[in-house]
Amino acid sequence: MRRARGLLTDPENTITSIAKLLGVSRTTLYKYVPELAAGRDSLVPNARESLPASR
Template structure:
């Protein structure tokens, strides 16, 4: 296709009369956002909680902390036993690596005495 005679370097894909921020039907994006936020606030006022349900509760975290000193189990094995991913454990126990290292070194010191 020869575009040398059009007078423009690139063809326009948007009609000139159509406003850029308007949607079909005349609803502005800010109205959509404010309506969505109002709906979410109304749902929260009724006691509903949105979002994805939590995988980890205190029981699972306590079991993970109890299994950490045992050097026989890796973090991946502990996560498998508890039915969560290793990343979930790292996310919910921020000092997991340091905690594990300190407990293992304490066990080694006790066994050497």
């Protein structure tokens, strides 16, 4: 699951594509990477700080 967490930090990678790459279901990713329930931003340190402010 360490590899899944690494892949999830890239916004270009979808959960579906990562699951296919790893040979598991999306459900399995959500089960073993519980941080996904809080959203992908929870996997990227300081993700909100790097986004431009919305107007």
